[in-house]
Amino acid sequence: QVRMVESGGGEVPAGASLRLSCAASGRRLNDNAMGWFRQTPGKEREFVASISWDSETTDYADSVRGRFGIARDDANNGVWLQMNSLKPEDTAVYYCAARRSAFVSRSEVDYMYWGRGTQVTVSS
Numbered sequence: 001q002v003r004m005v006e007s008g009g010g011e012v013p014a015g016a017s018l019r020l021s022c023a024a025s026g027r028r029l030n031d032n033a034m035g036w037f038r039q040t041p042g043k044e045r046e047f048v049a050s051i052s053w054d055s056e057t058t059d060y061a062d063s064v065r066g067r068f069g070i071a072r073d074d075a076n077n078g079v080w081l082q083m084n085s086l087k088p089e090d091t092a093v094y095y096c097a098a099r100r101s102a103f104v105s106r107s108e109v110d111y112m113y114w115g116r117g118t119q120v121t122v123s124s
Helices: none
Strands: 003-007 010-013 018-025 032-041 047-049 059-060 069-073 078-083 092-099 111-114 118-123
Touching: 003 092, 018 069, 018 092, 018 118, 032 069, 032 078, 047 069, 047 078, 059 069, 059 118, 078 092
Parallel strands: 010 118
Antiparallel strands: 003 018, 018 078, 032 047, 032 092, 047 059, 069 078, 092 111, 092 118
């Protein structure tokens, strides 16, 4: 059983930065692609970023490209999401996830393991 736990969320003003962390336990995820998704009330969960098993490939949603960065945290068997220049529309619950596959994906159905999420609120 893989357990993934996000941390680092909070409430910040527009323009600020936050770093989200995700740590996994239960099995090593060195060979797995990982990703971040987010969801706001009444909307479907949407893709934010993904990183391949070897960190060679990353992918970002257009809405966050250039502001967010994803990186693997091998020491904690997890992944980070550095979020800069935050906007009120970035307000959401952020989820980390891991695939069985080694390669990036934007589709949540491709991800097998999920955390419970961490709330990010950006005030205007």
